[in-house]
Amino acid sequence: MNVVISQSMYFPWVGLLEQLKLADVFVHYDDVQFTRGFYNRVQIKTPAGTAWLTVPTKDRHRGQNISEVQIDDGQDWRRHHRSLLQHAYAAAPFVKDVLALLDRVFDSPMATIADVSRASMIALADYFKLYCGRSFVNSATLGIAGASSQRLLDITRVVGGDVYITGHGAKNYLDHQLFENEGIEVRYMNYRLTPYAQLHGPFTPFVSALDLVANCGVGGAAYIGSQTVSWREFVA
Secondary structure (H helix, E strand, O other), X not given: OEEEEEOOOOOXXXXXXXXXXXXXXXXXXXXXXXXXXXXXXXXXXXOOEEEEEEOOEEOOOOOOEHHHOEEOOOOOHHHHHHHHHHHHOOOOOOHHHHHHHHHHHHOOOOOEHHHHHHHHHHHHHHHOOOOOOOEEEEHHHOOOOOOHHHHHHHHHHHOOOOEEEEOHHHHHOOOHHHHHHOOOEEEEEEXXXXXXXXXXXXXXXXXXXXXXXXXXXXXHHHHOOOEEEEHHHHHO
């Protein structure tokens, strides 16, 4: 059973959807500290170059978990994001799908960054038919304390995993031997970064999967197809 444990990300890049596609169990890992990352922001392509979509935060302070950081609804960020996407992808064949996904997420009840990021991920997964057949778990509901590799291992075991799939950043901190000692295989993503027809200049995979929606529609699922490699091969 493949397990992926990741912080929720706001309309994430295709690579995170590829992790989700490979998972039997996807664990939203949002009861961890909010640091600089992609929990509340993502890039898109525009006629003027790349631009950031950022969900503003309110009263944020050091040490808060992602699941505790409040959205600042004093700013009309929803309207700004919708307008920016509508303009950026006006010439794209599936811009209406992008706006429909956006509206679906924005109409959901949400108070925290974790709320909006989870909703956006699930909306994309549902659009590309990646949602069915997988379990989605909130790490905070598992009652597992600790930190770093040990907590990731404990979560993997509790949800029944025997393969832990992770992104490249884990190379810098993950205790691979700890997992192996418990009979759990660690595998890293082998991102293919498969090109598809994109607007606004040379292809880049490092933008929101909304770009894939805009340009390819539901057929974009064919471009969500990376596999994994053993950790030994990855770190060699």
